[in-house]
Amino acid sequence: MDPIVLIDVDRCVGCYMCQRACALAQCIEINEVTRFAEVVRPEDCTGCMACERACPYDCIVVVSDESQVPLRAKITLSRVRRYATKRLVLGDPRWSVRRGAEEMTKEGVGSLLLMNGTKIVTETDVLEAWIGGREEEPLINFSKDAITIEGKATVEEALRIMLEKCISHLPVIERGKLSGMISLRDVLRASSVTSPILDESILPINPREKIEKYAIQVPVVGKVTNRELYSILKERKLKATVVREGEKVGLISIRDLTKAMAKGKSLDDLIDPRWINPVSSEEQISKAIAIMMEHNLRHLPVFQGAELKMLSVKEIAKHAVWIKVT
Ligand code: SF4
Numbered sequence: 001m002d003p004i005v006l007i008d009v010d011r012c013v014g015c016y017m018c019q020r021a022c023a024l025a026q027c028i029e030i031n032e033v034t035r036f037a038e039v040v041r042p043e044d045c046t047g048c049m050a051c052e053r054a055c056p057y058d059c060i061v062v063v064s065d066e067s068q069v070p071l072r073a074k075i076t077l078s079r080v081r082r083y084a085t086k087r088l089v090l091g092d093p094r095w096s097v098r099r100g101a102e103e104m105t106k107e108g109v110g111s112l113l114l115m116n117g118t119k120i121v122t123e124t125d126v127l128e129a130w131i132g133g134r135e136e137e138p139l140i141n142f143s144k145d146a147i148t149i150e151g152k153a154t155v156e157e158a159l160r161i162m163l164e165k166c167i168s169h170l171p172v173i174e175r176g177k178l179s180g181m182i183s184l185r186d187v188l189r190a191s192s193v194t195s196p197i198l199d200e201s202i203l204p205i206n207p208r209e210k211i212e213k214y215a216i217q218v219p220v221v222g223k224v225t226n227r228e229l230y231s232i233l234k235e236r237k238l239k240a241t242v243v244r245e246g247e248k249v250g251l252i253s254i255r256d257l258t259k260a261m262a263k264g265k266s267l268d269d270l271i272d273p274r275w276i277n278p279v280s281s282e283e284q285i286s287k288a289i290a291i292m293m294e295h296n297l298r299h300l301p302v303f304q305g306a307e308l309k310m311l312s313v314k315e316i317a318k319h320a321v322w323i324k325v326t
């Protein structure tokens, strides 16, 4: 069995000691985006344990058999609480839907928690209200019961719930209290760092795989109004799509619709796309993930030959876990 190098990223300070210790095999690098140590060439690892000895913070464990993975590492590395963000954006249930859209835009989030986290209102909910001409009604009218997850649950469980319920965030509960949020992007981060912790349900993402495998076909639109974009996304069950005007390529998403609503635009105004350089489908998926993490993007336009496609955090995350279809 090949050696497995486990890195506890919660304690890693990016000091480069492990990277220097592995100068010969060059298996470990500090990720330029996350600033955490990362095993980039696991196939070249000799199991010499130099990295484990070099780490001043005891972040690294090298094992030669999966059964040797310390139980504590196995459990803690896959916990939701490890990857959840502490930042919670709470809304007032009496706010109007438009005020809710303004708050989401200001905070850069896709949902607001109401009533101590027992209710949630998402971008999709506020857009439904806008389309129905009900944007001045109280937010609470468009909220749903929040689906939550315990901090001690596993990341795979969080992903399973998010994919099953078609949601991208879950409020996290610790000792009966709201403590943070976990998103699909956090799951993606967890999938890359916990990949050595294998069990039957996890198929880790191979960072060298081509983007082609994950890119999905979407309608490529030109100039569209807010109303037209909403109906395209709703019909195709998408959160974003690719836009092309002449040589320029970009994205438009439900986040842009929420921004337009917050700015007081009308449904018949043209929507402003975000111009984003597409990545090539021939590139490695690790490059796309790094761009998405760095620029806080949930989607990326992709060129596959002459065709334009789209990459989404959800599509990448789906490949991280095998889900039994019943
Ligand atoms: S065990 Fe040795 S070869 Fe493997 S990552 Fe650590 S230093 Fe590099």
Ligand code: SF4
Residues within 6 Å of the ligand: 007, 011, 012, 013, 014, 015, 016, 017, 018, 019, 030, 036, 037, 054, 055, 056, 057, 058, 059, 060
């Ligand atoms: S030596 Fe330890 S703390 Fe330093 S970068 Fe490597 S894993 Fe992180």
